[in-house]
Amino acid sequence: MKTITQAEFQKICAAGRPDDEKFGYPSMIYHPGDSITKVWANPVKFFSSARIKPYAKRFVDNARLITSLGIAAPEITDYFKIEKTDVHIVQYKILPGESIRELLETNPGKLDIPGLAAFIHRLHESGIEFRTIHFGNVIQMEDMGYGLIDFCDISHSGKALTPGRRAVNLAVPMKYANDMALMEKAGLPDLKESYLEAWKPTDRDRQSFLTNLTKRLNRFKQ
Secondary structure, X not given: OEEEOHHHHHHHHHOOEEEEEEOOEEEEEEOOOOEEEEEEOOOOOOOOHHHOOOHHHHHHHHHHHHHHOOOEOOOEEEEEEEXXXXXXXXXXXXXXXXXXXXXXXXXXXXXXXHHHHHHHHHHHHOOEEEXXXXXXXXXXXXXXXXXXXXXXXXXXXXXXXOHHHHHHHHHHHHOOHHHHHHXXXXXXXXXXXXXXXXXXXXXXXXHHHHHHHHHHHHHHHO
16 A cells, blocks of 8 residues: 555546535546546444455455456556545546446346346355445356446455355345346246355255345335
8 A cells, every 4th residue: 555645646637627515525536448447435333344454455455365366357557546635546447347236227138137137156166255246247248248347345254155154245236226126027047046046055054045045125115
């Protein structure tokens, strides 16, 4: 991590298109070509774990973890902190492709739901639990592979997830009613059934998974 001055940060802003200002700083700066500057300027609570490990640092570390497991993620090019502040900045290259949500809204026929389910299954087999996974932060790339963005909230157990943890994680994208409605309207395969087909669990694991998935989805509805 490098330390830069406010003046140096203003030069970064001037070299791109700042967007979505919060707490006096843009959240994103879009640069010509294929790069983005992401800014974390939210005040950190005194007892927050972000004081020990800032979200920007988690982003950088998770990008390294994901790519080490053969999973596509944006390439980190720089990591800064503005001097005398808690503002952290990461620069990275855009992952080529479109989010699942973008395709669902504009070109659902291009989506491969069994392929997406197999990708999520691969994450789980690798011990990755992306706790905030949704159709906006999974990218279907130009080669029809998949990658992740906005992955500050990831845990890695080092071993395949249990049926219960798989269910809890798959329930996250399934809680977005509009996404699920668009999938149904487009006549796309069911995400849950596609996941089970990719996983091929034992009868016992399947039952545990379905029970936990139902419980989690019902909790989201409350």
